[in-house]
Amino acid sequence: MYNVDAPLACTHEFMLIAKAYAPPSLRPIPEGIAPELLERILLGVTTYLFECQTCHAHRHEMIVGSDRDTLEELMERTLQFGPQHVKNAQGEIFVVSKYLPPVKNPLELPMR
Numbered sequence: 001m002y003n004v005d006a007p008l009a010c011t012h013e014f015m016l017i018a019k020a021y022a023p024p025s026l027r028p029i030p031e032g033i034a035p036e037l038l039e040r041i042l043l044g045v046t047t048y049l050f051e052c053q054t055c056h057a058h059r060h061e062m063i064v065g066s067d068r069d070t071l072e073e074l075m076e077r078t079l080q081f082g083p084q085h086v087k088n089a090q091g092e093i094f095v096v097s098k099y100l101p102p103v104k105n106p107l108e109l110p111m112r
């Protein structure tokens, strides 16, 4: 619905109302594809939808790739698939896993 009280020339106060991430395609890449399309296929695309708070006009913006950082993704993978192993350039391996506080043995609890 459009706001009938909004001035004709709205100055637009856009607010983010939706965000969607399309992950990279796993299908074989077609030959002779345009470079900007290749980028989107390899990295995925994040789309943002904005709505003007006054006149409810919509605007969308797109970025190549995900706007989520690597650590955030790593933590999510840990919840989904268990501990994740990460190797640095020196070949050292790190394990990232969810921290579970140690459970006290109920027999060791002090008597009341």
Ligand SMILES: [Zn+2]
Residues within 6 Å of the ligand: 010, 011, 012, 013, 052, 053, 054, 055, 056, 057
């Ligand atoms: Zn507006």
